Amino acid sequence: MERFKYLCNVRFTFLGAFLVSHVLYNPTNSGAVSLTQQSIDMTLASNELVFINFYADWCRFSNLLMPIFDEAAENVTKEFPDAGRVVMAKVDCDKETSIATRFHITKYPTLKVIRNGQPAKREYRGQRSVEAFSTFIKQQLEDPxxxxxxxxxxxxxxxxxxxxxxxxxxxxxxxxxxxxxxxxxxxxxxxxxxxxxxxxxxxxxxxxxxxxxxxxxxxxxxxxxxxxxxxxxxxxxxxxxxxxxVPLVREITFENAEELTEEGLPFLILFHHPDDTESIRKYNDIVQRDLISEKQNINFLTADGKKFAHPLHHLGKSESDLPLIAIDSFRHMYLFPSFKDIDVPGKVKQFIQDLYSGKLHREFHYGPDSDSSDDNPTNPPDSTFKKLAPSKNRYTLLDKDEL
Structure with missing residues (x-):
């Protein structure tokens, strides 16, 4: 959270100085293309890339960003003049509430990428400057x-x-x-x-x-x-x-952690040594064979145990304990008793079911259930991965009274 506060403060200081020279600036008359309910579908369908700034006039961060975004839009139009290639656009979410709802906009300003009519999974979260926006567009248009x-x-x-x-x-x-x-x-x-x-x-x-x-x-x-x-x-x-x-089992990295946490599903994570491919294949096989019916309810992930040493430490484990499996429910982290038990039919699936039923959390507070074969209750620490999620308050909240 402190990281995001710092970024917001830096952005506000820099943009505040920039805004002085744009006191009379009207964000809807130049630069990026203003989209409405009547024009958005045609724009998305007829362009390879559409980069949209979802804003609100009453939001100070929206007003600070707008002149920068519009200047970048003018630069991009000059550099990529061919029709159908790229459009930098903006949506006034107070006026176009149906568009804001359609794209799940809950904070301002939000920057989204639409490729060939389909929203990218990740919002733009890079530096907010003319140069950064222009560079980003160039990278997006490179031959993939x-x-x-x-x-x-x-x-x-x-x-x-x-x-x-x-x-x-x-x-x-x-x-x-x-x-x-x-x-x-x-x-x-x-x-x-x-x-x-x-x-x-x-x-x-x-x-x-x-x-x-x-x-x-x-x-x-x-x-x-x-x-x-x-x-x-x-x-x-x-x-x-x-x-x-997009495989059933994905690797979590610091680059995609925000994207994965935003999906809102608990994590079943295999922590492994970076050179250990055998445990990864075994974990993949178990998920494909026994857990595919759970794919709508949980994210199956692998994590480099060296890179993610902090969650291991949080669990009371270290690199020498790898491989191991844990659930992060975004409330607590629960450790699978033993990686060797992965081969026991139904054992991992029961671990997931115990999360759904509340058994893992219940045992944390009251000890094993009477019918449990476990000798000791689980002792889950707080979630670690929820801290990698983007702050809901990173930008101005929808409630205008927050200003």
Whole structure:
């Protein structure tokens, strides 16, 4: 929380000085494109990238940000003048309440990225300056696909990443344009690669491009799969590739922790040594075989035990205790008794069910239930990962009386 207070204070000081030169500034007359209920769908559908500033006129942080955002919008328009490429836009949430509700806006200003009509999972949380916004847009518009020039290059790709590989006759194929659009949306979840012409001709029939998924073989026992759907159907291809790129078991990092906590689901986390791939594969197998029915209720994660040493310490454990499994309910952390028990049929699933039933929390306060085979009650510390979630108060609250 203190980190966010510090950022807000720094931003306010810097922007306050900037605002002095914009006293008479009208945030709705220039710069970013103002979106309304009548125009938003067409704008989203007709542009590869739309970067939206959701603001309120009464919010001081919105007013401080607006001239900077508008100046960045003017720069971006000059640098990327082609229609359909990128639009920096703004939404007055007091006037366009239905849009604010649609995009779940609860604080101002909120900056969201829409790629090919679909919201990105992560809000923009970077530096708020003209230069930073311009750089961010350039990065978003970079080609998300890496071209390989021989099949041998594919053998050198990292085996701990999920890969989508396309084999095409040429770059101007309509199927490749569809593939590139999907890659633009999912570039944060998968690594995309492509080969053209003679480089890939041995991998597909002439005129019939193919797309192949290669799993992160160090982390799972999944196998390569080939897309069999319509290569010219964006939605169909997007659904298939997304299902491959976003695995049931994900790795939590400091970069994606906010995104994962915002999903609001408890974490079942395998803490492992960074060199231990065997426990990761075993954990993946258990989740796929026994726990897939719980995917709507809990996030299955792995965590580098060295990087996340603090949660281990919080649990009274250290690197020498790895691997181990824990639940973070965002209230408490509960430790699975022994990693060796992962092979006992139903043991991990029962651990999750004990969270849902309140048994884990109940045993913390009152000791084991009478029918429990455990000799000792659990002794859960407070949640650690909830502290990595974004502050709900990072920006101005919806209640105007908070100002």
């Amino acid at each position: 696909i890496k071209e390989f020039h021989s099949l041998n290059e594919l053998t050198e790709l990292e085996s701990n990443k999920r890969l989508i590989i396309g084999y095409f006759d040429r770059r101007d194929q309509t199927e490749y344009n569809m593939f590139r659009r999907v890659a633009t949306n999912l570039k944060d979840d998968c690594s995309f690669h492509v080969g053209f012409g003679a480089v890939s001709q041995s991998m597909h029939p002439p005129g019939q491009p193919i797309v192949v998924f290669r799993p992160d073989k160090e982390r799972s026992n999944e196998h390569d799969e080939t897309y069999t759907g319509n290569m010219n159907n964006f939605d169909e291809m997007h659904v298939w590739i997304a299902s491959k790129c």
